Amino acid sequence: MKIELKNITKSFDKKTNTIDNLNLSIEDGEFIALLGPSGCGKTTTMLMIAGIYKPDSGDILFDGQRVNEVEPKDRNVGMVFQSYALYPHMTVLDNIAFPLKQQKVKKEERIQRAKEAAATVHLEQYLHRKPGELSGGQQQRVALARAIVKNPRLLLLDEPMSNLDERLRIEMRSEISRLQKKLGITTILVTHDQQEAMTLADRIAVMKDGQIIQYDTPMALYYQPENLYVARFIGTPPMNFLHGSVNNGILHLHNRKLPLETRLLTKSYNGDVIVGIRPHDIQLGSHGDLQLEGTIQFVETIGHAKLINVLVGDTMIRFFTNPFLDLVPGMNIQFSANSSDLHIFDGKTEKRILKKKDLKAIRKSNAVNQILPHAADSKKSG
Amino acid sequence: MDSAQATVTIPRQKSRIYILKKRLPYFIAYGVLGITTLPIIFMYLWLFLNSFFQKMKFGIIPESFTLENWSFLWEPIVYRGSELPSIWTATWNSFVFAGTMTILEVLIGVMSGYALSRIQFPGRKFILTTTMLLHAFPSISLLIAVFYILNFFGLYDSLFGVILVKTALQIPMTTWIIKGFFDDVPWDVEWAGLIDGCSRIKVWFQIVLPLIKPGIASISIFSFLSGWSEFLLLYTFIVSGDNITLASFLQKLTSDPNLVNYSLLGAISLFYMIPVLIFFIFTQKSLMQVSSGGIKNA
Numbered sequence: 001m002k003i004e005l006k007n008i009t010k011s012f013d014k015k016t017n018t019i020d021n022l023n024l025s026i027e028d029g030e031f032i033a034l035l036g037p038s039g040c041g042k043t044t045t046m047l048m049i050a051g052i053y054k055p056d057s058g059d060i061l062f063d064g065q066r067v068n069e070v071e072p073k074d075r076n077v078g079m080v081f082q083s084y085a086l087y088p089h090m091t092v093l094d095n096i097a098f099p100l101k102q103q104k105v106k107k108e109e110r111i112q113r114a115k116e117a118a119a120t121v122h123l124e125q126y127l128h129r130k131p132g133e134l135s136g137g138q139q140q141r142v143a144l145a146r147a148i149v150k151n152p153r154l155l156l157l158d159e160p161m162s163n164l165d166e167r168l169r170i171e172m173r174s175e176i177s178r179l180q181k182k183l184g185i186t187t188i189l190v191t192h193d194q195q196e197a198m199t200l201a202d203r204i205a206v207m208k209d210g211q212i213i214q215y216d217t218p219m220a221l222y223y224q225p226e227n228l229y230v231a232r233f234i235g236t237p238p239m240n241f242l243h244g245s246v247n248n249g250i251l252h253l254h255n256r257k258l259p260l261e262t263r264l265l266t267k268s269y270n271g272d273v274i275v276g277i278r279p280h281d282i283q284l285g286s287h288g289d290l291q292l293e294g295t296i297q298f299v300e301t302i303g304h305a306k307l308i309n310v311l312v313g314d315t316m317i318r319f320f321t322n323p324f325l326d327l328v329p330g331m332n333i334q335f336s337a338n339s340s341d342l343h344i345f346d347g348k349t350e351k352r353i354l355k356k357k358d359l360k361a362i363r364k365s366n367a368v369n370q371i372l373p374h375a376a377d378s379k380k381s382g
Numbered sequence: 383m384d385s386a387q388a389t390v391t392i393p394r395q396k397s398r399i400y401i402l403k404k405r406l407p408y409f410i411a412y413g414v415l416g417i418t419t420l421p422i423i424f425m426y427l428w429l430f431l432n433s434f435f436q437k438m439k440f441g442i443i444p445e446s447f448t449l450e451n452w453s454f455l456w457e458p459i460v461y462r463g464s465e466l467p468s469i470w471t472a473t474w475n476s477f478v479f480a481g482t483m484t485i486l487e488v489l490i491g492v493m494s495g496y497a498l499s500r501i502q503f504p505g506r507k508f509i510l511t512t513t514m515l516l517h518a519f520p521s522i523s524l525l526i527a528v529f530y531i532l533n534f535f536g537l538y539d540s541l542f543g544v545i546l547v548k549t550a551l552q553i554p555m556t557t558w559i560i561k562g563f564f565d566d567v568p569w570d571v572e573w574a575g576l577i578d579g580c581s582r583i584k585v586w587f588q589i590v591l592p593l594i595k596p597g598i599a600s601i602s603i604f605s606f607l608s609g610w611s612e613f614l615l616l617y618t619f620i621v622s623g624d625n626i627t628l629a630s631f632l633q634k635l636t637s638d639p640n641l642v643n644y645s646l647l648g649a650i651s652l653f654y655m656i657p658v659l660i661f662f663i664f665t666q667k668s669l670m671q672v673s674s675g676g677i678k679n680a
Contacts, residue, residue, distance in 0.1 A: 047573070050573070050577055051576075051577075052573050052576060052577075071576075071581070072573075072576040072577050073576060073577070073578075073579045073580060073581060075577075077577060078577070079573075079574065079577045081570040081573070081574060082570070083568060083570045084570075085568065085570035085571045085573065085574035086571075086574075087571065087574075087575075087589055087592075087593075088593065089592045089593060089595075098578050099578040099579050102578060102579030102580055102584075103579055146574075146578070150578075150579070156577075
């Protein structure tokens with residue numbers, strides 16, 4: 001089902017808008033994520049789509065039909081709540097069959113379908129338990145089965161994994177992904193975990209203060225952040241930021257100069273800027289055309305890499321190095337990045353001032369890098 | 383494993399002393415509590431024995447068993463020359479009074495409690511803060527006003543009239559108790575019901591009410607007990623023998639201090655207690671749940 005939100009505004013206290021003129025469109029079968037810090041209005045947006053809240057103004061369209069006044073029960077959506085919201089007085093089977101009971105599905109068919117839904121989330125052996133007798137992960141799966149049992153046109157997931165431990169979360173993530181692909185159901189995921197959004201969603205709407213800041217694919221959000229907010233939010237570890245300025249098409253950064261002219265959105269741009277560099281785009285040594293140096297503050301060993309924290313001027317820069325290098329705090333080191341990997345934002349408006357990077361070009365250059373060692377391997381063995 | 387080894391190595395007597403020492407605080411606590419409760423237990427025991435025996439030697443040792451005092455069950459009591467109404471009429475009336483009151487209180491309390499807990503409407507806060515004030519009026523201070531009102535509506539000397547009065551006085555407290563239970567039901571569960579295909583009323587009946595069952599049980603117990611033991615309002619506003627309740631019935635037997643038959647009074651008091659005891663035995667479980675607070679892991 002295709003879903004459109006048009007100029008949605010919602011206020012709870014009549015003074016400030018929780019949701020401010022929000023526009024969003026979701027294609028049929030698409031999996032999107034609403035991503036943002038708590039209190040940014042993502043759950044409110046979801047509850048409006050579910051029909052629990054009514055927007056103050058604007059339209060919600062399901063397949064082109066306005067559903068503002070349609071009761072939640074008639075919208076045919078399934079939802080998993082953060083707290084799971086299971087019915088504690090019913091058994092697992094009754095919980096899952098509850099939506100069917102409301103549709104007046106006959107008892108035998110109801111139980112049959114509930115059992116099937118339970119089987120898709122591997123709950124067969126817990127059917128006659130009460131929710132209180134289940135672990136968090138099992139409760140979450142009951143909630144998921146209850147949401148999908150009536151074959152809804154839309155699946156809403158409100159921070160479904162925030163109460164699970166790390167291992168279970170990764171397990172559930174693939175479970176949800178598998179289920180969504182299998183059922184081909186339009187899905188909206190609300191989360192504050194950017195990694196969860198990145199791994200699951202086809203498109204992510206990054207939200208802030210009731211507005212959508214950027215709505216794009218995970219790759220585009222990562223490589224083409226529209227502004228500082230998105231750049232800061234997406235990616236682990238987070239992007240590094242340095243203060244500099246642009247004059248006559250030249251970037252001035254820590255006494256270094258880099259020509260930008262052709263890449264600037266407006267050629268005559270002058271002023272203070274914030275330069276963002278992803279930790280993955282920095283390497284030791286001086287291969288790149290932006291070279292910096294600083295003092296190591298501390299080193300975090302991860303295993304496949306070392307994450308080192310270097311103080312450059314008065315800003316901390318973090319990047320990955322080979323884990324077997326003997327790097328200790330206090331060392332002075334030189335490192336570099338390619339100017340093409342830089343993200344540059346206006347110091348005041350915090351908007352991107354460079355032209356969009358060409359994702360296709362990035363893919364091409366990366367594909368070459370990935371295939372080459374592989375090809376070399378096969379040559380060796382051949 | 384460890385504890386089993388320990389009991390083997392420690393000589394028996396030593397461990398016995400050890401156990402005694404460990405339990406000493408309990409012995410003291412139960413001892414003190416037991417002694418202070420004794421008079422009350424003795425009182426009930428005396429009441430019980432007194433009703434089944436003709437005489438109490440030195441006031442405590444029962445002599446010659448008799449059922450004479452319980453004859454009120456099958457024949458009317460003659461007191462000060464006139465026949466009192468049948469005990470069964472009084473019992474029936476007490477049941478009607480307490481039962482109707484319970485039903486009314488639960489119905490109204492559950493609805494108003496939900497509204498106060500969940501629905502935003504103008505004046506909600508004002509109602510919340512003033513309902514408790516209503517409960518603060520002792521019924522004795524309202525007697526005259528209530529008399530005028532009942533008289534005006536022609537409900538004087540009618541059980542139903544007193545039921546309305548007593549219910550009105552009880553509702554604020556009931557509503558407050560049950561509101562607390564509704565507050566504990568998470569919004570998520572209610573919303574899940576709406577999304578799963580219920581209307582709001584249906585969610586209320588199928589999901590919210592089952593979740594606050596312990597609350598409903600507790601308010602029905604409290605209102606039944608307070609209705610069963612109500613005396614003042616009934617004594618004041620009910621005059622005819624047909625509408626008499628057990629509490630007033632007992633009062634009639636003690637109206638003349640010189641003529642009180644304590645054995646008969648004891649028997650009727652015990653009879654008066656039986657339904658309460660039975661009711662309590664059956665509802666004890668729900669009452670216990672109340673103290674531990676409504677709903678688990680919703």
